[in-house]
Amino acid sequence: MSPVLLSLVRKDLRLFFSDRRSVILSFVVPIALASFMGAITGGKGSDKVNRVSVLTVDQDQTELSAKVMKNLAGDPGLEAAVSELAPARSLVRNGKVPVAIVIPKGFAESSARAFFGSGERPVVTLFTDPSHATEASMVRGILTQHVMQAVSTAAFNGHQGAETIDSLLADVEDAGAVGDPALRDMLSGISRWQHQQATQPKPAPNEETEKGGLQIPFETRVEALAAEQGESYDGYAHSFGGMGIQFVLFASIDCAVALLTERQRGLWRRLRAAPLSRSMLLLSRAISGAIIGALILLALFGFGAVVFHIQVSGSLLGLLMVCTAFALMASTFGLLVASLGKTPQAARGLSVFAVLVMVMLGGAWFPAFLFPTSVQKLTLFAPTRWAMDGIDAMTWRGLGLEAAVLPTLALLGFSVLLGTLAVSRFRWEAD
Amino acid sequence: MLLEVKNLKKQYGAVAAVKNVSFQVERGESVGLLGPNGAGKTTTVSMIVGLVTADEGQVLLDGQPITSDTDMRKALIGFVPQDLALYDEMSAQANLELFGALYGLQGTALKDAVQRVLTLVQLADRRGHKVGTFSGGMKRRLNIAAALLHNPKLLLLDEPTVGVDPQSRNAIFDNLEQLRASGVALLYTTHYMEEAERLCDRIVIVDQGTVVANDSLRGLYQRHGASNRLAIELAAAAPGDWLTALRAVNGVMRAELRGQTLNVEVRALADDVPEVLTCVKQHGLTVTHLASERPDLEHVFLSLTGRSLRDP
Numbered sequence: 001m002s003p004v005l006l007s008l009v010r011k012d013l014r015l016f017f018s019d020r021r022s023v024i025l026s027f028v029v030p031i032a033l034a035s036f037m038g039a040i041t042g043g044k045g046s047d048k049v050n051r052v053s054v055l056t057v058d059q060d061q062t063e064l065s066a067k068v069m070k071n072l073a074g075d076p077g078l079e080a081a082v083s084e085l086a087p088a089r090s091l092v093r094n095g096k097v098p099v100a101i102v103i104p105k106g107f108a109e110s111s112a113r114a115f116f117g118s119g120e121r122p123v124v125t126l127f128t129d130p131s132h133a134t135e136a137s138m139v140r141g142i143l144t145q146h147v148m149q150a151v152s153t154a155a156f157n158g159h160q161g162a163e164t165i166d167s168l169l170a171d172v173e174d175a176g177a178v179g180d181p182a183l184r185d186m187l188s189g190i191s192r193w194q195h196q197q198a199t200q201p202k203p204a205p206n207e208e209t210e211k212g213g214l215q216i217p218f219e220t221r222v223e224a225l226a227a228e229q230g231e232s233y234d235g236y237a238h239s240f241g242g243m244g245i246q247f248v249l250f251a252s253i254d255c256a257v258a259l260l261t262e263r264q265r266g267l268w269r270r271l272r273a274a275p276l277s278r279s280m281l282l283l284s285r286a287i288s289g290a291i292i293g294a295l296i297l298l299a300l301f302g303f304g305a306v307v308f309h310i311q312v313s314g315s316l317l318g319l320l321m322v323c324t325a326f327a328l329m330a331s332t333f334g335l336l337v338a339s340l341g342k343t344p345q346a347a348r349g350l351s352v353f354a355v356l357v358m359v360m361l362g363g364a365w366f367p368a369f370l371f372p373t374s375v376q377k378l379t380l381f382a383p384t385r386w387a388m389d390g391i392d393a394m395t396w397r398g399l400g401l402e403a404a405v406l407p408t409l410a411l412l413g414f415s416v417l418l419g420t421l422a423v424s425r426f427r428w429e430a431d
Numbered sequence: 432m433l434l435e436v437k438n439l440k441k442q443y444g445a446v447a448a449v450k451n452v453s454f455q456v457e458r459g460e461s462v463g464l465l466g467p468n469g470a471g472k473t474t475t476v477s478m479i480v481g482l483v484t485a486d487e488g489q490v491l492l493d494g495q496p497i498t499s500d501t502d503m504r505k506a507l508i509g510f511v512p513q514d515l516a517l518y519d520e521m522s523a524q525a526n527l528e529l530f531g532a533l534y535g536l537q538g539t540a541l542k543d544a545v546q547r548v549l550t551l552v553q554l555a556d557r558r559g560h561k562v563g564t565f566s567g568g569m570k571r572r573l574n575i576a577a578a579l580l581h582n583p584k585l586l587l588l589d590e591p592t593v594g595v596d597p598q599s600r601n602a603i604f605d606n607l608e609q610l611r612a613s614g615v616a617l618l619y620t621t622h623y624m625e626e627a628e629r630l631c632d633r634i635v636i637v638d639q640g641t642v643v644a645n646d647s648l649r650g651l652y653q654r655h656g657a658s659n660r661l662a663i664e665l666a667a668a669a670p671g672d673w674l675t676a677l678r679a680v681n682g683v684m685r686a687e688l689r690g691q692t693l694n695v696e697v698r699a700l701a702d703d704v705p706e707v708l709t710c711v712k713q714h715g716l717t718v719t720h721l722a723s724e725r726p727d728l729e730h731v732f733l734s735l736t737g738r739s740l741r742d743p
Contacts, residue, residue, distance in 0.1 A: 003532060003535075003537045004532055004533060004535070007528070007529055007532035007533070008529075008532075008533075011518070011521070011525075011529045014520075014521060014525065015518060015520050015521065018520040018521070019520065265514055265515070265516065266512045266513065266514025266515070266516045267514075267516045267517070267518070269477075269480075269482055269510070269512045269516060270510065270512055270516035270530065270577070270578075271533065272480075272481070272482050272500075273480040273481065273482065273505065273508070273510040273512075274505065274506075274530075274533035274534055275500070275501050275502060275503050275505040275506055275533075275534070276500060276501065276533060277499075277500050277501050278500055
């Protein structure tokens with residue numbers, strides 16, 4: 001590094017650290033916020049499953065619907081409570097409960113016939129809170145499991161099942177020559193088995209006899225998205241990454257404001273009167289901004305590692321690559337802000353908003369996979385998304401170096417783009 | 432010729448900031464660029480140091496134009512901007528080390544240069560203090576010191592005493608006179624005529640983007656009717672045509688009566704004052720007090736433009 005460049009960079013670092021407010025904003029506040037966000041978003045995670053609150057509404061009031069209700073209430077993944085239609089709708093609408101299940105009238109009769117491919121399928125309504133899409137999907141899966149189990153049991157063993165088979169057989173007989181002989185044979189066999197079961201003495205009910213009927217050919221299993229065995233989601237790792245990204249961007253705004261203030265105070269005139277190239281002046285800003293950004297991320301992860309035992313389960317080199325590329329991107333973002341802003345105040349106002357949008361889209365506050373699919377596609381245009389993906393991949397997901405390459409390249413691409421825009425839009429002659 | 436400014440022009444939208452400015456500065460010469468606010472002085476200075484690109488015209492330093500931002504001929508100039516271009520958050524020494532480094536100074540040469548300029552502006556004992564704690568006058572001196580680190584041949588000062596108290600102004604002038612004595616050429620931009628009069632060998636007067644006069648002080652006074660002024664207080668305001676007779680006296684350029692004070696402008700003080708007093712006495716008037724004032728640039732400017740130098 002040339003002595004001139006070194007002097008300019010050293011000057012910027014000295015100015016940054018001489019501003020106590022800026023240092024506190026950049027280092028202490030993100031640590032405090034990250035600790036808080038990490039705690040409220042699950043902390044270190046555990047084997048204990050977070051139970052989803054759900055309301056169940058039984059409009060059918062049959063043996064079959066009661067069985068489904070009972071099974072839902074006993075599911076370890078759910079915290080089910082019985083409700084009526086109107087209050088269930090209201091509670092979900094007001095965000096008090098994420099999901100409500102409504103079993104409609106006629107459910108038992110329709111579902112049994114539909115089980116054998118005849119008649120209309122009953123419609124079970126799910127009231128869901130739009131901000132809890134993940135929980136809704138989970139409840140839907142659990143509901144399918146319990147409905148299938150209850151309906152199949154009733155179809156092969158229960159009174160309702162016998163009536164359904166007899167009714168279906170009559171339908172097939174009525175169809176005569178056009179009826180399906182194979183279906184008729186199957187239904188006849190089931191009917192004979194049902195009558196035989198009905199005349200034999202019943203053993204005491206136990207778990208095995210309760211199951212009976214068709215079984216679901218698969219089981220639902222919840223798996224934590226970590227590549228390494230034994231690793232689970234680490235709310236602190238995600239939170240510290242997210243807060244780091246946010247406050248590095250805020251620091252870049254401070255750098256932009258400092259540059260505009262330099263111009264306002266006439267310092268720019270003295271700097272430009274010296275035999276220095278314009279690129280040297282902007283490059284010094286980009287480098288000092290990137291160093292400050294990288295230091296903020298380093299301080300955050302250092303604190304997180306010591307206090308909250310955040311681990312780099314993936315590649316440390318990969319994490320450094322992503323952090324460095326992001327710090328450079330943030331620095332060029334600051335330059336762009338400085339080139340577009342006319343006054344320090346105007347630049348700060350606009351860029352804070354831009355940062356908050358970028359941070360939100362990037363999943364720095366919450367993981368991007370929680371967003372709707374359309375928003376997830378949109379976030380690919382936010383550099384923060386690439387930074388978050390890279391940091392998550394290198395920390396709690398435990399992915400290898402190769403997973404850091406694409407985010408790093410994307411961030412470097414954004415740096416080039418923003419830097420080029422900044423240089424082309426910079427108002428050199430403005431006072 | 433150290434600096435040659437040839438037919439500079441600069442337009443901002445519909446406003447012609449500089450219409451046609453030409454002048455020269457010789458080695459070791461002290462030139463004042465005098466004009467009211469908005470005359471185009473700062474724009475001219477900005478074009479000289481390369482902050483603003485001229486629409487037309489040329490700036491030659493040591494006979495050559497500056498071809499790029501990194502042209503080392505820029506180091507011939509030490510630029511003192513009108514604003515206090517200093518980092519308040521950094522110490523005086525840290526500021527000077529930065530600005531010296533911009534001109535390629537490093538190591539011992541840089542340290543020596545910092546010590547030299549701090550001593551010149553009498554701030555050596557405050558070298559480690561943050562600039563934000565300095566008084567306005569101290570900042571102004573440090574602002575000048577920052578432009579001297581690389582030993583420029585021409586010191587270009589853009590209104591360097593704005594907002595400075597008289598004591599600090601004197602200290603700054605002492606520094607500048609020292610520099611002038613050491614052979615540094617000065618181009619001093621100001622709208623304070625007394626500063627230009629004290630410091631400059633030659634004055635370039637600019638008004639509305641155009642050079643309206645370019646001469647030595649003596650030459651300006653002679654050519655543009657600057658006169659010695661007499662304020663004669665009379666015992667009583669007497670009627671009669673004596674004022675017409677006074678105006679006809681050889682050497683009297685202007686005469687008018689305000690209350691009991693007779694204001695007279697004469698060409699040569701020693702030759703013309705006896706004639707004036709004789710004429711007054713001949714008309715039966717009694718003089719109670721007599722005072723004289725030197726000619727100044729304010730009158731030159733008034734004579735040239737019809738406006739006061741300090742008009743808004």
